[in-house]
Structure formats: structure tokens, C-alpha cells
Amino acid sequence: MRFNASSFLPLTPAEFQVLVALADGEKHGYAVIKEVARRTDGKVRIHTGTLYTIVKRFLSDGLIVESATRPDPALDDERRRYYRLTDRGRAVAVAEADRLSETLTQARAKLALKRA
């Protein structure tokens, strides 16, 4: 069956943030939370319950995979798992970004029209 990224849209803000957080490389859960908080200046905070229900769904949908590579054992916590964005996940994230961008463009155009 052909993969259709738009069938996953729209994503919730938390889902989108998780995908974006993983875009520049694999991360464990805490790193994802930290990355989201950092990138949004702490405006978006994802908590454990939400994060792992998203992780579970993305794993089963094939948007992310668990990474087999682990850091140096001295730095590693064996309870942690590392997640990596798949091509599908990246496609969904891009599609969502496009959708959001288009929404923004339309909104701005309309608002500008009103202001004028």
C-alpha cells in the first residue's frame, strides 16, 4: 500500500513537536522533552504521559523507530531508549509543516486584507 503522509494530518502540536525534535538526530525521551522546551522557550512542555503515548503510536505507525545504537556505556542509562525519525516520519513532519505554513499564509493574507 502506498504511504500517504497527509492521512496522518493534522497532527496535534505535541505530536508535531516530537517529530521536529527528532529531525536532527536520534534522542531519548528526556532529550525530546528538553529539545521541545528549548526550541519553544519553554512555551510548549510535553510531559511523560503525553510523550510516551505519542511514542507508542508513532512506533506502531512506523513514523519513528527505536535505535539500536547506544552511547558509551559510561554515559548510558539502560532504562532509556533512543528514537529515530524514519523517512515516513520525516515526510509526515514536512507535510504538517507545509499545512501549517499554508494555513499561516492564508491567515496572514486575510488579516492583511482587513488591515488595509
Next chain:
Amino acid sequence: MPGRLFRALLMLLPAEFRADYGREMEATFRAEAAAETRTGRMRLWAATIVDLARTAPAEHLDILIRDLRFAARTMLRHPVHTATALVTLMLGIGAAVAMFAVINAVLLSPLPYRDAGGLVIVQEQRESDEPGSLGYLTFADLRERARSMSVMAAVTQSFANLAGDGQEPERVGAMRVSASYFPMIGVSPALGRGFSEAEDRPGEARRVAILSDALWRRRFAADPSIIGRPIAAGITTYVVVGVMPPGFRDLVAGRLYEGAEMWFPLGYDPAAPYACRTCRHVRVFGRLARGETAETAARELSGHVAALADAHPSEYDHPSIAVRRLSDFFLGPVRPVLLVLSFGVALLLLVACGNVANLQLLRTSERGQEVAVRAALGVTRIRLGRQLLTEALLLALMGGALGLAAAAACVRVVRAIGPAQLPRLENVAIDPPTAAMALACAIGCGVVFALVPLKHLRRRDAAAVLTGAGRRTDTADTWRLRALLVGGNVAMAAVLLVGAGLLVRSTIGLLAVEPGFRYDHILTMRVVLGGARYGSGPPEEQIRAVSTFYARALERARALPGVEAASAINMLPLGGGRDLYGLHIAGRPRANPEDAPNALRFVAHDGIFDALRIPILTGRVFDRRDAQGAPLVAVINRAAAQDLFPGEDPIGHQVMLGIPSAPARTIVGVVGDVRHEGLDEPPGYQVYVPHAQWAWAEPMMSLVVRTSGDPLQSAGAVRGLLRELDAMQPVTSVQRYDSVVGASTATRRFAASLLGVFALSALTLAVVGLYGALGVVVRQRQREIGIRLALGAAAGEIRRMVLKQGMRPAAGGLLLGLATALAAAGVLKTLLYGIEPRDPLTFAASTLVICVAALLACLLPATRAARVDPAAAIRE
């Protein structure tokens, strides 16, 4: 500590989720917390708790939806299994819920009165009779003296003929009640007011009435200005003072009389001849004073009545007072029947559950490999259990929904054909408590269905199943469990079969009792004459007017085509009513007249013995000679003749009815005994008096018309001639006499047929269960059987082997069932007539039926086993 708290929080999530992510979540949370300040940690905790509380239900729902989808797919893949289970559940739950609806409406719902627990009926207990009504003067004295009662009220039956307002004449049931009656039961009129004490006195003041809501709507178009308006009822004009609330059904009137749609003040004149102590025709009720019980009240009132007996020795018969709670009085007689039926329905539900559990067990053993594969793929036992539970609950809830629908249909049938003796039958409905009962039944069944296979699953070795290379296997353990279920079902079916057998035999015996008269081809209808023509003037004129009306009506009825005989009587034998009079024999005075035996008094027209085919034993019966003013005559029954005139001819003796000073009546004939109070009740003494010769006009009579064809076909003609005679007189209770007699045995027939249906259903389920279980065994042992046959075993041996395997649990169950029935048969004692609860014939017949049924169920799989092709079976 924070770790433990977090782990406790994680319990909100499904176990499967926790197993996958629990440890990781904890590590992440710890890392988050470590990076925070003290205040930040507090905020983090709060946010995490809210987050988990929000996400956990969604996760549970997600799993539930997946499990439901899986369960639905599984059910659709096995339509026969699913349909069998659903039909079985529908039967069990439907019967249980319908029975609960009946019990809830009849027994459990509070009586329609305020604080009904404090209401009691007060009855005079005489040595020579059952507890019953009181004379008005006894009531008046007790009311004055009783300290254990906060209030007492007396009621009598009454009727009202509503006519003359341009509408069809209508007779409505009514009651005369003390002014204290409505305050006592705690129900006030919704419109207007109740009766005042002043209205409860003899004379004009009592001419007020309260209407039921239904009558007010039906007859008076719900006109609120009815209050204060006069309405004509019979010869009296009543001023309406109140209308009762909608939905108020007076249980006292409904159970003791023929319902009430109008209430009048009792207004007894203590000086009137019918207000005496021996004229026991007021029913007395009371409300217990605070801290009093029925027993303490009975003791107190018995003391008072003993004192009254000392003061009036010739008017009491060693009296005491029986006090019973109203709920016991009204519901007590039907309680045993309903309890037995509930026990029966509970057994049926258990049998249904046992069968479905057996079916589920079969499915589990068939699904062994699928389950083992899933277990090998890492599905946890808890997850597997949850899946099974969801499947079982879905099945049970669907069965429950079907059961509820079946119960709704059953309830309609019960309301239509249920015996009139069941109080509040009209209230039986599928209401929220009944629906909750259905849900509870379904959930209970679901849990049972899930537990049985689950227990079995835990014992299975996944690897063994996997290496079984796809063959369906069944352990000895499973067969034991299945045999236990089959045996249990047979045991319960046996208990039900014995119970139903006893009731059916008892009912057949009862219906075979000779009532002493013939009730086939008879049309009956009731007429109550009202109006000035019949109810005014001196008593003699009233008697003449009333008896002449009936005599003319009967003359015309006899001339109708198809009518063989016609007469009229005040109480139809077996038609209810109890009119007892002291029977005094002239020349044989008793020291205390109250010691005289009681006799049922029938007032009848000539031809009654012919119409009812009551045999004339000696002397003659009434004829035209016995008119008003002619010498007074009476006819007595065989029992009275034999007991009261042993060794002598009663003809020519004189008797007085009621009191020794009553007019003497010469006995002119003796007729056969007639059962009146029930086919299971002895006839007692009976006296028949000509209508024209009774002491007062009896305006209410039942017409008895014997026809050559269908009695109901003559109903129109008889009604027509009554209308021609007096169009203002309402006619009620037009029915065949066999319906009247049928109603007298309705409760027993109802119980016997219901228990019979339960027993047959349980037996069918048990036998089908046995057949199914044995069929599976044969299928699974096919290879072994093939080897045995190949090694030279005879087909007969194989058949015997399978038969033995099937009959063993059946026989065990049968023995257990018979032993239980033997031990519990005593509870049926009050419901049986003419047979002992341990009736050997019933036990033997039930045993035979079960043995034959079980044998038939085993025979088919056994025959199939004997026909196994050894080569094919071994190759498989």
C-alpha cells in the same frame, strides 16, 4: 519515595503500556525532576499528574476498542458458536430478568401508602373460623381502647351505579371508609379534601364522595369544578368532595373487594341492626403506634376483645385478635410461589451460564494455538486475560441486551395471562431496576465466561501447544472441568424437573377435583340493581322489586334460543366471596349462640340446581311456590345434612341463619356439596335460600345461563333483554363460567407452567451441553479411537466407551440433583395439593426423563465414534 509515588501513578495506565514504557517513563521523569528547582519540581509533579490522568483513559479506551474489534471479528468468524451462546444467554437472562420484574413489582416495591411498614390489618380470630372481619361495635370499642394503634379505620365494600347523566350506565367498585382511613394510609386527595369526622356519622351528612382520578377523567372529563357538585349514584345523590391523585390504586379495595373508584364515608349507625358484634363485615386496619409491633398490638387488642367477650358472652366465640402487617397480609400468600419461581429461574440462569462457559472452554481449546502464538510473541498473560474478558463481556452484554428484549416480551405476556391473584401485576414492567438487573446478570455471566477459560489457559503450556503442530488438543484437566459443568447442569435440570413435575402433578390433581357442579356451557354476568325503584320504600317492597326484576329476566332468558337453563345466585361457586352465617337449628339452642357452626349462605332463584347441575339428594329444591310471603324454606348441602343431622332426615327441620332469633326456615331438600372457596378447600356447610325470601333485597346477583352452544354467543341477547327490562342497570363481568373457575386455579397453573418451561429449557440446555462436550471429545480422540479400531476393538466397545464417558457426569449430576431435590422439596409443600413433596412417582419420572435425554445426547457422538474409519483417523 518519589520513584514509588511515580510508579503508583503509572498504575493508571494499562498494564501493557506500563510493561513497555514504565521504566523509561520513570527514568525520564527522574531526569526532568533532577533538572528542576524545588518549586519547579512541585510544578512538574502537578503537571505530570494532570497529564497522566488525561492520557491514561485514552490508552484504556484504545485497547478496549482494539479488543472489541478483535472480539467482534472472532465472533463473526464462528457464527454458529456465537449464535448458540447468544440464544442460550437470551433464554437465561431473559427469564431471570422477567422474573425479577415480577418480583420487583409484586413483592419488593413498597405498598402505595405512606410508611406502609406501620400499617396493619386487624382481624377477629374465632375458634370456629379463620381470622376475618369484625362487627362494627367490636371495631368501635377496640378503637376507643387501643393504645398500640395510633389510628384505626374500618372499611366495607360498596358499589355505585352511575347513570342518568346521559352516558352509558356504569357500575363502579367503591368502599365505605372511616374518616380516618385516608389520613391513616397517608394519601390525600389531589383535588378537594378527605372526609371529615362529621361526615362519618349516620344520616344526611355522609352523602359525600371521593372519586378516583381515572373515574374523574373517564366520566367527568377531568372537570375541576366537580368538587362540591352533586352526582347521582344509585338512589343517593353524593356531593363530590375530593379526587384522589393519579396512579393511586387502593390495594385494600383491589385485593379484598373488586377495586374502588369511589369512596364514601362509613357512617355507621351503632344502633342499626347490622352494626352488631356478630355482624362481622367491617375490615379493620390500623397504624401501629411508635415502638409497637404487630405482636404487641395483637396482645393488647386480644386482651380488650376478651374483656368484650366477658361483657357480651353470647356474641363472641372465644375470640382473640390477629394483627398482621399489611404487606404480609397482601403479599404473603404469593410470596412462596414467587420465591420458588425465582429459585427456578436462578437455576435456569446458572444452567445457561454453565453451557456458555462450556462453549467458551471449547473455543479456548480450539484457539489454543492462536493463544500460544500470541503468548510466544510477547503478549502478556494480563493482556491475554483482558482480551478474553472483553470478548466474554461483549458476548454477555449482547446476550444481556437480547435477554432484556426477551424479558420485555415475557413481561407483556405475564401481564396479559398472569393470575389475577398476583397483586400489582399491572405494575410489572421493565424499569430502571430491572434493566440494572439485566446488566448485572450480563456482567456476572461475562466474568464467569472469562474466568473459566482463563483458568484453563494459565495451565496450558504454550510450547506444548505450539509443537502440537496445529492439532486441537484437550487435556484430561479440561475434560474434568467440562464434565463438571455438564454434571452441574444436569443436576440443576433435575432439581427443576422434579419441582415442575410436583407442581404439574399437583395442578392436574387439583383440576381433577370434582367441584360438585358443572361449569361448562355457562354464561355468567353480574347485575347490581340501583335506583329508587329498587332501593327505596319498606324492605318488603325492595325485596319484591329486586326479586321480580330477576325472575322476569330469567323467564325471558330461558325463552332465548340456545338457552337450556337460567338462574341467578348471589355468589358464583368458585367465583370468590365469602358470606358466612351462623347455622342455628330450631329446638337445639346452644348456651353460646356463637358456638354454632358457620354455613355459606347462597341466595338463589329457582332453577339454580338445574343450571349448575348440582345433584338433588333428597327432598325438593326451590320452585314458584317459594315466593315472598310463602313459608320460608332452605336447601342444605350433604355435609351439613350428614354432620348436623346424623342418622336422621333433615327434611322438615328448621334452621335460623345468623342469629337464633332470625326467621326459621324449613329444610325442604338436600343437595350435593359444592366447592366454593377453592378446589383445594373443603366445601363446608352450605345453605341455599330463595331470593324472594331473604331478609333484605339482594340487589347484586350473578346470572347463570346454560346454553347448548358457545355461551358467549348468547351474551348479547341476555344483555339486550336486561336493557329492555331496565336500561339504567349496568351489567358487568360478562364471561364464561369456565373462565371464573380457571381464575380460581390460575396461580397454581401459572407456577406449574412457568416452572415447567424453566425445567424443559434447563433440560434442553443441559442435554445440548452434554452432546456438545462429548462431540468435542470424540473429535479429539478420533486418532486414538482409530488406533483402537485398527488394533481390533469392536465398534460396540468404542460405543460403550464413549457412552460411559458421557453418562458418567450425567449420572453424577442426576444423583446430585435428585439428592438436592429431595432435601429441598419441603419448600414446595405449601404449593402442593394432594401429593407429598417427596412423591416417588415424580422423582422416578424425572429420573427416567433425564436418563433418556442424556442417553440420546450421548448416543449420537458414540455412534459417530464407532463409525470412525481407522485408516483415515491414523493418517490425519
